[in-house]
Amino acid sequence: MQNQDEIQRLKHVVQQLLDEAKQQGATAAEAAFSVDNGLSVSARLGDVETIEYHCDQGIGVTVYFGRQKGSASTNDVSADSLKETVKAACSIARYASEDEYAGLPDPALLATEFPDLDLNHPWDINAETAITLAVECENAARHFDKAISNSEGATVNSHQGTRVFGNSLGFLQGYQSSRHSISCSVLAGSGDSMQRDYWYSVARNPALLETARFVGEKAAQRTVARLNARSLSTRQCPVLFAPEMASGLIGSLLGAISGSSLYRKSSFLLDSLDSQILPDFVRIHEQPLLVGGMGSASYDAEGVATRARDIVSDGILRSYILSTYSARKLGMQTTGNAGGVHNLIVEPGEQDFAGMLNLLGTGLLVTELMGQGVNRVTGDYSRGASGFWVENGMIQYPVQEITIAGNLKSMLRNIVAIGNDVDLRGNIRVGSILLEQMAIAGE
Amino acid sequence: MPLTEQVKQSILAANSLLPRDVDRVMSTLLSVPVDAADIYFQSSHFESWSLEGGIVKEGTHSIEHGAGVRVVSGDKTGFAYSDRIELPILLEAANNVKAIVRQGQQAQHRIQTADSWPQLYRPLNPLSSLADQDKIDLLKRVDAETRKLDSRIEEVMVSLVAAYDNVLVANQDGSLIADVRPLVRMNVSVIMVENGRREQGSMGGGGRSDYSYFLEGDRAMDFAREAVRQAQVNLQAEEAPAGNMTVVLGPGWPGILLHEAIGHGLEGDFNRKGTSAFSGRVGERVASDLCTVVDDGTLPGRRGSLSIDDEGTPTENTVLIENGILKGYMQDKLNARLMGVKPTGNGRRESYAHLPMPRMTNTYMLPGQSDPEEIILSVKKGLYARNFGGGQVDITSGKFVFSASEAYLIENGKITRPVKGATLIGNGPDVLTKVSMVGNDMQLDSGVGTCGKEGQSVPVGVGQPTLKIDGMTVGGTSL
Secondary structure (H helix, E strand, C coil), X not given: CCCHHHHHHHHHXXXXXXXXXXXXXXXXXXXXXXXXXXXXXXXXXXXXXXXXXXXXXXXXXXXXXXXXXXXXXXXXXXXXXXXXXXXXXXHHHHHCCCCCCCCCCCHHHECCCCXXXXXXXXXXXXXXXXXXXXXXXXXXXXXXXXXXXXXXXEEXXXXXXXXXXXXXXXXXXXXXXXXXXXXXEEEECCHHHCEEEEEEEEECCHHHCCCHHHHHHHHHHHHHHCCXXXXXXXXXXXXXXXXXXXXXXXXXXXXXXXXXXHHCCCCCCCCCCCCECCCCCCCEEECCCCCCCCCCCCECXXXXXXXXXXXEECCEECCCECCHHHHHHCCCCCCCCCCCCCCEEECCCCCCHHXXXXXXXXXXXXEEEXXXXXXXXXXXXXXXXXXXXXXXCEEEEEEEEEEEEEEHHHHHHCEEEECCCCECCCCEEECCEEEEEEEEECX | CHHHHHHHHHHHHHHCCCHHHHHHHHHHHCCCCCCEEEEEEEEEEEEEEEEECCEEEEEEEEEEEEEEEEEEECCEEEEEEECCCCHHXXXXXXXXXXXXXXXXXXXXXXXXXXXXXXXXXXXXXXXXXXXXXXXXXXHHHHHHHHHCCCCCEEEEEEEEEEEEXXXXXXXXXXXXXXXXXXXXXXXXXXXXXXXXXXXXXXXXXXXXXXXXXXXXXXXXXXXXXXXXXXXXXXXXXXXXXXXEEEXXXXXXXXXXXXHHHHHHHHEHHHHHHCCCCCCCCCCCECCCCCXXXXXXXXXXXXXXXXXXXXXXXXXXXXXXXXXXXXXXXXXXXXXXXXXXXXXXXXXXXXXXXXXXXXXXXXXXXXXXXXXXXXXXXXXXXXXXXXXXXXXXXXXXXXXXXXXXXXXXXXXXXXXXXXXXXXXXXXXXXXXXXXXXXXXXXXXXXXXCEEEEECCEXXXXXXXXXXXXXXXXXXXXXXX
């Protein structure tokens, strides 16, 4: 379901920009134009709270004068503004230093096949219907349990956008995609012992969203489970990251093996290619062409073809995550990851969530992390956490106001198991992850 | 008022919009019974230059403009925006958003628009305050001089960013209030290597000024020297301790404690809804009597300062905690009206495409009596945290974290060994009750803070004197 007229309209503007860049003397150029329209409605305490109509557009151009580079962007697509934007980019390029690695990708690597990845499912929903859904979601949460005492509300979001990218090598492509979500956040308890939690569902196709009722009830269930949380005494113990937390752990790994961290030498995994960074049962692969995937794309932010590949197999790092620039800096070839990864899959293990709790035995289940205490240069890791204390595979009580600490290098090497309870909502698909041991600081 | 005329020219006239067109859009918004309505016009210029590997690799430049149209009825808000400042589009937006008003009587809230307020910064365009070649030369000079500071330096990254923001707020009483907001920031970070060990140090600063700010004194190189010093310290750092201990926080940027532990929890929206751990606690003790904390948007030239907030309310110096007693909350117009109090000039938004909400400006603790050395001397065993990265808070449970990036052990009244960065965790409503000494060395941060809330980022400032807290959980690895 792609509106070719809209794509064509954007292509025309991108081509204009590229032509203008050439006109102004650029030896090469690339440009992107994106338009996004959306509706966001929230309800709180049984009634509508906000209705927001979103309408964003942005256009960006990068020009090269030989090996000198400049970029500029604007949200004004009038002809005058486009000229001025190109002029601003050209002016910057003239002042920028010669950078021998700067430039467009190797033409042979540009994508030539553009399969329909089924990313565009506009939701025929108006404000009235969205309000009804949000109210239904929040009501389900508020009536789920007597302990629910207050609400931050429920939100229904629907977004649809068109994105076109082109460069002076003749690449000019575009596609439409959609993204819809339902979320809910409620409170339980009162005074000093209030707790809050949330749940959300997100999908490209609204038919695949969890029901409003399910999202509300899950939010309520998660909130009530946190009541009467305690701290823990300072100790070492095994730690199980719930799937939605495990994706953050994998995100830190991706940051450390991405080209920009590597060529700046600000990574704890420098020179790790072809060496063991994870236990030998771990496989991590990228699947950019998954039909309907949240991260699917047939080309990256530079027009380079994406491809399915192993990033880690048998625990060994097989590939970095590179753009054209970072690849050239490292003397390698781009992996089609300008702008990031596209559906990163950590191959699930045998155990479901209950099985993972059993494997944990006695230790900490982490369901929320706070703060940015991850040092990418050294791998030092120290973050605020909350979750549950588990004994003999059974959840005992909620915990809060503790930290978990370690070093990512050894944390990754000491993964004991990965669950099959995969969280499919994001660009990183991973189940829960069990770590052998971390330092817990508490009361 | 010349500033308003200047902004009317740069936003309305530049888009062929007449003042009577603005009135027409407003009349459309007011054709239903609303409590408040506004139109927020904005035009922003932004640039960044960055150096790494010894060369100025790239720069970016952006121009964005647009208008946001809002109506509020009771606690309900309708909002739409457009990047096209054109009458038919604004009228359509106005018609869409007023649908939020489904019933009710004619609202009778008179709003008062201020007619004068101090200008806390000059209406400068920082982007044109320095020739592009001079920006490049500044970056290159900082790079070259930084590399001479220590032979273990492996990489130097320097960045320079500037924003020039023109805003115009049209309110339902027909007033038009303008602000021209410059903002600059510079950052230097270094990576140092010794015996295969690699550590980072980073320092920056800026404010509502132009690029000349970095040329005053030796400010740019001051950032560089500080970044190098931090990396040198980190190269020596040992494992951080884990557990509950006495923590001494240094002056200045560690004031991020206040931002996370109490600041967010004292924003009006959370308290109006009763979702904050501080809800309903005005008049209660939430800190030791040594603590007085303010949110002050009126400091001239500071990164977190604003002459007027994004609803056209002049900013204020709002006392949040006085001698340990909770005094009040930070408010925008909507939450102030619903709570029956005055707006405090804290209604802020990331841009025309975002809804305003109560946000902090510059949040800091007033100085106390103690000599900082005396504070260290009083600690038998503890942690001295001098610099921090970011933080986060759960306003409902009150639990907050902030991550030290430079810390030392205190042993028998002396600062001894540096330890690796660690996250500190505490409980907002009681952490300040454990403050047992407050230094006389109040400092504001250097102008680097950015606060995120519900997906919106705004520049903020923090500050504090040296503080002693009798017991916080330190998230190290050494048990």
